[in-house]
Amino acid sequence: MKPQVIIIGRPNVGKSTLFNRLVGKKLALVDDQPGVTRDRRMGDAEIAGLQFTIVDTAGWEDEDDLTLPGRMRKQTEASLEGADAALFVIDARAGLTPLDEEIARYLREHEVPIVLVANKAEGSAGESGVLESYSLGLGDPVALSAEHGEGIADLFGGLWPIIGEKAEAAEAALEESSEEDDEAPLGPLKLAIVGRPNAGKSTLINRLLGEDRLLTGPEAGITRDSIAIDWEWTDPKSGETRDIRLIDTAGMRKKRNVVEKLEKLSVADARRAVDFAEVVILLLDATQGLEHQDLKIASMALEEGRALMVAINKWDVAENASSLFNGIKDALHDGLAQVRGVPLFAVSAKTGKGLDTMLGAAFELRESWSRRVPTAALNRWFDDALEANPPPAPGGRRIKLRYITQASTRPPRFVVFGTRLDDLPKSYERYLVNGIRAKLGFEAVPVRIVLKSPKNPYNANRGGGGNYSSGSNKS
Numbered sequence: 001m002k003p004q005v006i007i008i009g010r011p012n013v014g015k016s017t018l019f020n021r022l023v024g025k026k027l028a029l030v031d032d033q034p035g036v037t038r039d040r041r042m043g044d045a046e047i048a049g050l051q052f053t054i055v056d057t058a059g060w061e062d063e064d065d066l067t068l069p070g071r072m073r074k075q076t077e078a079s080l081e082g083a084d085a086a087l088f089v090i091d092a093r094a095g096l097t098p099l100d101e102e103i104a105r106y107l108r109e110h111e112v113p114i115v116l117v118a119n120k121a122e123g124s125a126g127e128s129g130v131l132e133s134y135s136l137g138l139g140d141p142v143a144l145s146a147e148h149g150e151g152i153a154d155l156f157g158g159l160w161p162i163i164g165e166k167a168e169a170a171e172a173a174l175e176e177s178s179e180e181d182d183e184a185p186l187g188p189l190k191l192a193i194v195g196r197p198n199a200g201k202s203t204l205i206n207r208l209l210g211e212d213r214l215l216t217g218p219e220a221g222i223t224r225d226s227i228a229i230d231w232e233w234t235d236p237k238s239g240e241t242r243d244i245r246l247i248d249t250a251g252m253r254k255k256r257n258v259v260e261k262l263e264k265l266s267v268a269d270a271r272r273a274v275d276f277a278e279v280v281i282l283l284l285d286a287t288q289g290l291e292h293q294d295l296k297i298a299s300m301a302l303e304e305g306r307a308l309m310v311a312i313n314k315w316d317v318a319e320n321a322s323s324l325f326n327g328i329k330d331a332l333h334d335g336l337a338q339v340r341g342v343p344l345f346a347v348s349a350k351t352g353k354g355l356d357t358m359l360g361a362a363f364e365l366r367e368s369w370s371r372r373v374p375t376a377a378l379n380r381w382f383d384d385a386l387e388a389n390p391p392p393a394p395g396g397r398r399i400k401l402r403y404i405t406q407a408s409t410r411p412p413r414f415v416v417f418g419t420r421l422d423d424l425p426k427s428y429e430r431y432l433v434n435g436i437r438a439k440l441g442f443e444a445v446p447v448r449i450v451l452k453s454p455k456n457p458y459n460a461n462r463g464g465g466g467n468y469s470s471g472s473n474k475s
Contacts (some may be wrong), residue, residue, distance in 0.1 A: 002170045003052045003163035004154050006079050010099045011059025014119040018089060018146035019043065019056035038078050041227055047156045050167055054142065055079055060103050085113045090133055092118040092126030104136040116141040117156040122150055158417050188230060188243035189366055192277035192298055194270060197251025199283045200313040203227065204349035236356050242363065247273050252297050271300070278369065278410070279362045280306045286318035288439035290328045295335040302338055302446045305411035307369040309343040310360055316348040341444050345437045368445050379403055385435045395424050413448040421451040
């Protein structure tokens with residue numbers, strides 16, 4: 001494993017900006033107001049060839065453990081367990097504060113090696129803060145500007161003596177394993193949990209992991225960043241261990257209720273998480289049932305081409321469970337016309353009910369989402385579908401559908417070739433899509449159909465009847 005480096009410090013000293021700089025992407029949310037980061041976020045970082053895992057943490061605040069800031073601090077403290085090094089970040093322009101000194105005392109009580117980082121040190125405004133930081137007794141500070149990228153290379157000198165040997169060993173092990181593998185292994189199942197605020201998304205992931213990895217509580221909207229966690233799940237039926245990348249996301253409220261800049265950033269981050277997922281679980285609250293906003297979130301996932309399943313959480317406190325389940329099932333059937341038969345599960349993040357069944361179904365759903373149908377089998381189905389229900393002949397002119405091919409997977413995309421396809425009714429397109437789902441193993445998967453017609457051989461740019469031009473993209 002790569003060495004793990006933790007970023008720690010009080011709120012608003014630039015920890016997330018430094019995290020984004022080291023990973024080379026804007027993964028963590030950044031804003032002027034303090035306390036934006038609440039959960040630990042991990043990323044792959046590199047400085048001059050030194051590769052390591054960097055962990056962004058919530059700002060350290062001196063509050064009671066039961067308060068939200070106190071619970072955030074406990075998460076930061078937990079992140080130090082197993083860390084190979086810690087970057088203690090201070091604000092050079094603001095100078096040392098009593099909270100900085102308190103954090104330094106706490107860190108000195110632990111065995112994790114510390115690299116002191118004086119951020120925002122660009123220009124003359126940060127010079128006094130850099131000099132003042134020597135009083136912490138943590139060695140020479142690394143003066144840098146995470147926002148402008150100045151001084152980042154100097155971190156190499158501070159980290160190399162601590163993690164260099166482990167980083168080299170991890171890189172050598174990776175190269176050795178790559179040489180031994182004849183085929184690239186399948187990647188982990190990328191599983192995103194989405195839903196309205198307070199549906200229990202973070203609690204559900206904590207239950208799966210068996211630890212309080214994510215910050216939870218009665219307050220709605222605790223999660224802000226989309227947090228990805230790599231995890232190994234053991235299937236209780238087969239005993240097989242399978243890799244999963246769990247992605248927690250911020251709750252998505254109705255658009256008209258989202259007015260604050262930070263919440264808008266959080267929702268946009270959740271949407272990006274859906275883009276990179278393979279299977280999306282829409283988590284419902286059994287005490288609130290299915291609302292219109294849930295259907296909008298589900299439609300968004302399907303429009304992005306993700307495989308979708310729905311889980312009703314808090315089933316342990318559900319009232320009239322049978323009628324609730326059937327009511328939600330009927331509402332999903334009516335509200336998600338683009339995909340019929342979305343898998344629906346009753347689960348409880350508190351007791352663990354139904355979670356293994358849900359995960360097993362998620363792997364099966366990914367298989368359907370990734371399925372490729374042989375061309376011969378596909379066209380046999382296509383011929384049977386045309387024979388059972390021939391295309392209409394509007395105005396007495398027959399629409400000719402010649403053949404079909406699968407252009408891609410994830411999501412499955414099919415191309416139908418023929419003539420006069422602009423006149424093909426929407427109802428017939430739905431007939432083909434429903435047939436693909438029912439007969440070819442894509443029951444609960446978003447299916448795309450593209451219609452392609454031949455170019456007119458008598459136009460100015462004629463190139464022969466074998467050339468086809470793109471038609472409409474249907475799903």
